[in-house]
Amino acid sequence: MSLRLILASASLIVLAACGAPDPEQPDQAAPSAQAPAPQAGAAVLTAAQIEAGVPQAAAAPGAAPPSTAPAPATGEAGTGPAATAPDPGLVRLQVLLDRTPFSPGMIDGLAGDNTRQAIAAYRKANNLGSGDAADAALLQHLAAADTSRVMTQYVTTAEDVAGPFSPAATGELADIARAGTNFTSARERLAERFHITEALLQGLNPGVDFRRAGQTIVVPAVTNTPLAGVARIVIDKTERSARAFDASGKLLGFYPATIGSSERPAPSGTVTVTGVAPEPDYTYDPKRVTYDRGDEKVVVPAGPNNPVGTVWIDLSRDTYGIHGSPDPSKIGKTASNGCVRLTNWDAEQLAAGVKPGVVVQFI
Missing domain, CATH: 2.40.440.10 (L,D-transpeptidase catalytic domain-like)
Incomplete structure (x- = not known):
């Protein structure tokens, strides 16, 4: 832009x-570590699951609970690997909110204060009641207002993978100044472009080497309006x-x-x-x-x-x-x-x- x-x-x-x-802010959770290295295997979520997803909080009574298997993503409130796998319905909701724009911050498919506050603000602005519940009415309102798909495919380009890249910043300003302030990797650059955590980006695209151009990847269809x-x-x-x-x-x-x-x-x-x-x-x-x-x-x-x-x-x-x-x-x-x-x-x-x-x- x-x-x-x-x-x-x-x-x-x-x-x-x-x-x-x-x-120091001891009452706040520390940010997560970098995502794990690329590995082969099934995707944490598929685009089809996300397109049809309904947040677990809005699921019908008796619906299966979310998986408790560790996922290559970290929640807004966690300090390590997320206790639950990313919720496809929350990914969908976060992308739709991001496009409104009532921003949930980073798209990670996990519940947290940023997403809840974005929900509350959107509900109030659109006369959908108070509170921060991710209910079916909220998702229906968002989906009716924006019928575009929430996920898309993107082919990495030579520009995406080209440097220069900078090492991760240290606490010393002089060191940061010498090392530069570019992205640390192509994966970080792409994650920021699509408003998603590096961990979930990798989880949606297992085995993808983001250092290579020509890779077809699944990403949120954000708009940046x-x-x-x-x-x-x-x-x-x-x-x-x-x-x-x-x-x-x-x-x-x-x-x-x-x-x-x-x-x-x-x-x-x-x-x-x-x-x-x-x-x-x-x-x-x-x-x-x-x-x-x-x-x-x-x-x-x-x-x-x-x-x-x-x-x-x-x-x-x-x-x-x-x-x-x-x-x-x-x-x-x-x-x-x-x-x-x-x-x-x-x-x-x-x-x-x-x-x-x-x-x-x-x-």
Whole structure:
């Protein structure tokens, strides 16, 4: 998605409030590890199962419970392999929500707070009652509004598998700056493109070597439709969410978010958007703020695994913004250092609809 550069001198931005190591958040689950290496065998789920899927929570009484076999995916609330296999109905629901856009964050086929909050927001916006139940009426409403298939096939290209790739980031900014902020692998690049965990991507495509072009893979049919006409953004620090509204008060989009911490809280009250910078550099300047990252100025180059991801929405509170993330699995589950962090694809979608002067309310 192409974003118009509207922030002056955006190729180099000092983002001092957002680049410290994530504060400890012991009450939140840690993100999962990388997916296992490719292996042959049956797919965890098939496209046909997903297309016909109904979330287990909405299944008819007496329906078989979900499998308890370990799956190559990790849930929103888990720290290791998921206790249950991905639910094909939840994959379907998450893809449909992603296209509304009431974002569930990463598509993984597993229940978690991000998905439940997206359900609750969608139900309320569409007069489907309150609560976060993934019932048959919700799925029917989503499927009636969007009749397109939720899964599709994609053939990997030479561009997908071409580098340069960067090693996994360490906690040291200078090391990240030297190593670069590109994706770590073709599989990570494809997982982000299709809003899915690497683990589930591999599980849907067992035996596929994502380093090779010409591989036909099964992926979610996401759309990446940009928002338009955002007039107000509400950041809910308790819910960990960002909502975008138009001038009439209509809810345009809902996104799970990581928002500050007790040590470094997000702003309070009302600020405004001052501009948008796609593909920003990140600059640590000890003259402005220190987070135990040394006494030297460090510039981390632009890239999807930059500390602020692929886009920066600048706010009128100095050094604060709404931005992307190098690790979408952490969104809504860990603390940040004051800024509002979304998945890269959600941040890009939101950024496309804002302009200077848009009101941002922190509640």
